[in-house]
Amino acid sequence: xxxxxxxxxxxxxxxxxxxxxxxxxxxxxxxxxxxxxxxxxxxxxxxxxxxxxxxxxxxxxxxxxxxxxxxxxxxxxxxxxxxxxxxxxxxxxxxxxxxxxxxxxxxxxxxx
Numbered sequence: 346x347x348x349x350x351x352x353x354x355x356x357x358x359x360x361x362x363x364x365x366x367x368x369x370x371x372x373x374x375x376x377x378x379x380x381x382x383x384x385x386x387x388x389x390x391x392x393x394x395x396x397x398x399x400x401x402x403x404x405x406x407x408x409x410x411x412x413x414x415x416x417x418x419x420x421x422x423x424x425x426x427x428x429x430x431x432x433x434x435x436x437x438x439x440x441x442x443x444x445x446x447x448x449x450x451x452x453x454x455x456x457x
Contacts, residue, residue: 370441377434384430398422 349359398419406415 373434373438373441377431377438380434381427381430384427 346359346364349363350356354362399416402415402419406412409415
């Protein structure tokens with residue numbers, strides 16, 4: 346902030362161009378974790394995804410009497426959704442990360 350002010354930037358310009366981008370880059374891993382937790386654990390996600398998937402699975406399984414296979418497919422669909430969200434967030438995190446901050450020897454802080 347002091348360096349930006351020394352270069353002649355106003356307070357708003359220095360916050361917009363210097364401070365805010367750095368703060369957002371540092372906060373992305375925490376936001377990504379919250380997004381994944383939101384997907385997995387909220388009641389809305391539970392009602393929309395799990396109930397819909399299991400209801401359809403029960404309907405299909407009752408016709409075919411293949412409950413194990415159907416519910417394994419449902420579990421794979423749910424796992425696929427979670428994997429896709431995680432990959433998207435990881436790519437955003439890698440794209441905007443500051444070199445040398447938050448990554449040590451190729452291991453993300455989230456995985457440590």
